[in-house]
Amino acid sequence: MIPRIMKQGRWAPWFYLLPALILMTVFILYPTIGTIRLSLLDSTSRHSAASTCSAGQPCWGVFENYRYALTNPAMLLALRNNALWLLLMVPGTIAGGLFFAILADRVRYESAAKAIIFLPTAISFIGAGIIWRFVYDVESGGGPQIGLLNAILVGLGGHPVTWLSNPAINNFSLMLVGVWLWGGFCMTILSAAIKGVNAEILEAARVDGANEWQVFWNIMYPTILPTIIVVTTTMAIIILKIFDVVFVMTNGNFGTEVIANRMFALIVTNAGQSTAIAVILIALTIPIMIFNIRRFRKEEAAR
Amino acid sequence: MKPFTRLNRFFSRFPLHLAVILMCVLWLIPTLGLFVTSFRTREAVRTTGWWHAFLPQAQTVGQPEYTKYCAACHGADGKKITAADLSSPTLVNQYPSAASLLLMLRKPVNNAPHLLNTPLPSAPTDALNALTPIITYMQTLSGQGGNTGKLSLSNYVDAIVGYKGLQDYLSDCQTGAAAKTGVFNCTAGDLANPAGMGIAMLNTLAVTIPTTLLVIVFAALAAYAFAWLDFKGRQWLFALLIGLQIVPLQMSLVPIAQLYTRLHIQSTFLGIWLFHAGFGLPYAIYLLRNFIGSLPREIFESAYLDGANHWAAFRRLALPLSMPAIASLGIFQFIWVWNDFLVAKIFLSTHPVLTVQITNLIDPRGQNWHILTGAAFLSFLIPMIIFFVFQRSFVHGLLAGSVKG
Numbered sequence: 280m281i282p283r284i285m286k287q288g289r290w291a292p293w294f295y296l297l298p299a300l301i302l303m304t305v306f307i308l309y310p311t312i313g314t315i316r317l318s319l320l321d322s323t324s325r326h327s328a329a330s331t332c333s334a335g336q337p338c339w340g341v342f343e344n345y346r347y348a349l350t351n352p353a354m355l356l357a358l359r360n361n362a363l364w365l366l367l368m369v370p371g372t373i374a375g376g377l378f379f380a381i382l383a384d385r386v387r388y389e390s391a392a393k394a395i396i397f398l399p400t401a402i403s404f405i406g407a408g409i410i411w412r413f414v415y416d417v418e419s420g421g422g423p424q425i426g427l428l429n430a431i432l433v434g435l436g437g438h439p440v441t442w443l444s445n446p447a448i449n450n451f452s453l454m455l456v457g458v459w460l461w462g463g464f465c466m467t468i469l470s471a472a473i474k475g476v477n478a479e480i481l482e483a484a485r486v487d488g489a490n491e492w493q494v495f496w497n498i499m500y501p502t503i504l505p506t507i508i509v510v511t512t513t514m515a516i517i518i519l520k521i522f523d524v525v526f527v528m529t530n531g532n533f534g535t536e537v538i539a540n541r542m543f544a545l546i547v548t549n550a551g552q553s554t555a556i557a558v559i560l561i562a563l564t565i566p567i568m569i570f571n572i573r574r575f576r577k578e579e580a581a582r
Numbered sequence: 583m584k585p586f587t588r589l590n591r592f593f594s595r596f597p598l599h600l601a602v603i604l605m606c607v608l609w610l611i612p613t614l615g616l617f618v619t620s621f622r623t624r625e626a627v628r629t630t631g632w633w634h635a636f637l638p639q640a641q642t643v644g645q646p647e648y649t650k651y652c653a654a655c656h657g658a659d660g661k662k663i664t665a666a667d668l669s670s671p672t673l674v675n676q677y678p679s680a681a682s683l684l685l686m687l688r689k690p691v692n693n694a695p696h697l698l699n700t701p702l703p704s705a706p707t708d709a710l711n712a713l714t715p716i717i718t719y720m721q722t723l724s725g726q727g728g729n730t731g732k733l734s735l736s737n738y739v740d741a742i743v744g745y746k747g748l749q750d751y752l753s754d755c756q757t758g759a760a761a762k763t764g765v766f767n768c769t770a771g772d773l774a775n776p777a778g779m780g781i782a783m784l785n786t787l788a789v790t791i792p793t794t795l796l797v798i799v800f801a802a803l804a805a806y807a808f809a810w811l812d813f814k815g816r817q818w819l820f821a822l823l824i825g826l827q828i829v830p831l832q833m834s835l836v837p838i839a840q841l842y843t844r845l846h847i848q849s850t851f852l853g854i855w856l857f858h859a860g861f862g863l864p865y866a867i868y869l870l871r872n873f874i875g876s877l878p879r880e881i882f883e884s885a886y887l888d889g890a891n892h893w894a895a896f897r898r899l900a901l902p903l904s905m906p907a908i909a910s911l912g913i914f915q916f917i918w919v920w921n922d923f924l925v926a927k928i929f930l931s932t933h934p935v936l937t938v939q940i941t942n943l944i945d946p947r948g949q950n951w952h953i954l955t956g957a958a959f960l961s962f963l964i965p966m967i968i969f970f971v972f973q974r975s976f977v978h979g980l981l982a983g984s985v986k987g
Contacts, residue, residue: 287811287892295807295896296819299800299863305841306860307826310834317836382602394973395606398613401969402962403921405937409958410616412951413632422680422714423630427615430631459609471981520830523923543832543924550836557833564828571824 311561318344318554328551344555354556357536360450364521364537368454368461369514373507375458376465380473381495383466393470397463404460408527411456415442446534453535456524461517465510472506473499512567519563620955621733624750625721627952635733644719647712651700660723674724675748680713687713737956744778744943746950779960782939786961789926789935790919792855797862797915798908804863805870806896810882820871826864834861835928842929849932857929858919866911873907874900910975917965917976936961 317324319341321331332338339346348354379396383389399407416426417439424430429439442452476499484494522539525531531540538560545553619632626634649658652668660668667673677683684706687696695701702709736750745751747760754760755768766772773780807813808820838857839848847853877900885895901908923937934942940957943950969976 286886291892292807292811292813295803295811296813299804299867302800302856302860303823303826303863306834306838306857307829307864310837311829313837314833379602379605382598382605385598386602388602392602392606394970396609397973397977398966398969399609401917401921401965402613403923403937403965405923405940406921406958406962409940409951409954410612413615413619414612422710422717425628425631427611427631427633430633459612462609467977468981471977516828520828522830522832539830539832542830546832546836553836554833557830560830561828561833568825568828 314554314557317550318558320551322549322551324550331551344551345559347552348555348559353536354538354541356534357531357538357541360535360537361519361521363450364454364457364518365515367451368457368518369511371454372458372462372465372514373469373510375462376467376510377469377507379462380466380470381499383470384473393463393467396466399460400463402460404523404527407456407460407524411459411528415452417441443529443535444533449529449533449535453524453528456528457518457521460524461514465514468510469503469506472503476502512570515567516564519560616955616958619952620737620959621735622952622955623732623734623736624950624952626732627955628949629718629721644715644717644722647715648719651697651702651712651716654699660720668720669723669725671724672748674717674720677717677720680710680717683713683717684709737952738960739956740953741943741956741960742778742780743772744775744780744939745772746943746945746953776934777939777942779936779939779943779957782934782936783960785930785933786920786935788851788933789854789858789930790916792851793858793862793919794912794915796855796859797866798912800859801863801866801870801911802874802901802904802908803896804867805874806892806900808867808871809875809877810895810900811892823864823867827868831861831925835924839928849930851930851933854925854929857925858922861925862915862918866915869911870904870907873904877903906975906978909972910978913968913972913976917968920965 319328320326321328327341328343329338329340331343332340337346380393383392386392402410413425414427415429416424417429418424418426419439419441424433424439426442428442433439440448443449480498481494484498489497520539521537522543525535525537525540526543529535531537531544538556542553542556542560545556615632618635619627622632622635652660656662656666656668677686684702687702690696702712734750736752740746740751743751743766745754745760745766747754747763749757749759751760751766751772755766760766760768765775765777772778775781808816808823834857842848842853881899882895885899890898921937922935923941926935926938927941931938936957940954940961943953943957
């Protein structure tokens with residue numbers, strides 16, 4: 280709580296808050312409300328979305344854009360892909376990050392090793408797209424392979440693979456770029472949590488004959504669980520909004536569509552459908568948001 | 583006994599070192615590949631993988647195929663038929679791929695098949711496989727090949743001035759070909775070419791620095807209020823703030839673009855500063871509040887007893903004490919805005935920033951990847967320097983925002 284003794288003028292708080300509040304209202308709050316309004320209108324933003332219904336077809340009235348957003352094949356594909364991203368990339372980055380953090384904790388060149396994994400965080404998505412072109416490139420004309428992966432495959436006697444346009448694998452190719460970009464972020468936070476685990480307790484357990492696996496699950500894991508939850512929620516929000524990687528590398532073609540890219544693709548052509556997708560995207564993040572707010576309340580009570 | 587123990591220890595720890603180093607190498611290779619590529623010549627980038635820069639170069643690649651199919655008519659040096667001089671770079675550059683060469687060879691010459699005596703294999707794949715080494719050899723003949731191992735800074739020069747010619751900027755300046763474009767004079771003035779990465783770098787700085795300052799000042803003020811001032815709806819407002827962090831910024835693009843058009847600040851620096859600041863603030867306030875709020879309350883109480891008001895407490899206590907957090911936030915915000923593409927693309931199209939300029943340099947036919955490699959590394963330059971110099975602060979910013987919160 281705030282100390283009673285610190286008296287203040289009635290309007291003083293608003294002097295501090297106003298510049299930030301005005302900017303956030305204009306750039307986030309007002310457009311969000313506008314977005315909800317637009318999501319109930321047609322592509323010209325002039326008539327109700329209900330006017331786009333055609334006779335004999337299923338119709339959700341004023342929520343017609345939501346029918347598109349939840350039943351259209353392109354959107355179903357995007358929802359499936361986002362679910363795939365969530366299911367694979369969130370555990371992937373966290374398990375990978377934790378694994379690396381634990382290993383790096385035991386070597387003398389820890390900070391250099393961690394810097395290398397963390398480096399992609401400073402790289403733009405546009406830059407990452409160019410970097411990974413030289414990994415995934417495929418030469419189908421029979422010439423030498425410029426892409427690293429295909430050069431290795433062909434060198435081993437195999438056939439080149441179209442990493443980004445083969446629907447069976449391209450989502451995984453994109454996720455690999457995602458792991459490369461975000462793995463360092465998870466690793467850095469988890470590494471800090473590991474440093475906070477009492478070394479004496481770990482040592483005592485080892486002396487008592489516990490193996491590394493038991494030490495991890497029985498001592499380290501419960502201690503760093505709160506941090507794992509934080510990283511999971513943060514990553515979940517990032518993955519739900521995932522856009523740039525897909526936009527830069529495939530623009531959602533070849534079955535790699537995701538929700539945010541679909542929303543961006545429709546911004547110019549159909550504001551109604553685009554904003555309906557945006558509202559759904561926000562709705563999906565609300566459970567995570569509530570979770571975070573609860574956490575803040577608990578912490579505030581403990582302060 | 584002792585050396586043996588040490589040896590034993592080394593072998594038992596060997597898998598650990600192997601795993602750590604392997605992961606680091608895997609993480610570095612994509613970036614290293616681009617870094618090496620950025621120093622290679624246009625032809626080398628197009629025809630061989632970047633690792634060939636480290637391999638010995640053979641001048642005779644494609645010679646047997648060339649002798650078999652072409653040498654009888656064109657001569658061993660390619661100059662026998664003057665109308666089709668295979669040692670001319672202009673002619674050779676018309677056939678960048680085996681497929682384009684095959685198409686040309688399929689057309690008859692003087693009403694007879696082009697390859698009269700030794701026809702190509704009939705299966706298209708086999709034909710293409712035979713032609714690819716021939717292209718490499720023709721490039722050697724025309725003086726462009728054989729230097730796939732040569733490294734230079736020409737991709738960086740081309741990227742800075744935004745030159746998209748047949749050869750690189752410096753050689754085209756020597757031959758006078760650059761002047762024919764009407765855009766380049768081969769003077770220092772070329773650095774100001776609006777399509778170059780040099781100008782884009784200045785634009786990016788002009789976007790990034792004011793935005794960062796704006797966010798820091800406004801966020802510090804608001805964070806102080808959330809931490810040490812009492813007002814109605816404080817909890818509620820802070821919860822809303824956390825909620826605002828997850829709003830995808832694509833939501834705001836259309837409404838704000840419409841607003842900017844009405845206010846006549848579309849494509850101005852002011853417009854993009856305000857937009858970035860608006861979206862940077864929720865996280866910035868969140869991070870700074872956590873830091874300012876965790877400062878010991880006694881120092882604020884005693885300052886107040888000594889007669890200081892809130893403004894003095896903010897300026898003399900909260901600001902200086904939270905400098906580490908402000909530094910982290912500044913670095914974070916700086917790199918975030920520096921790497922932005924979408925907002926700059928939409929709100930500042932007339933003054934392209936680095937990321938936007940890179941996409942402007944992309945040739946739809948994929949003929950200038952060499953420039954993109956230089957351009958990409960130019961855009962990494964400042965974030966990388968900041969990353970290595972302020973790594974500690976960068977990490978702290980990350981931790982303060984997500985762990986302590």
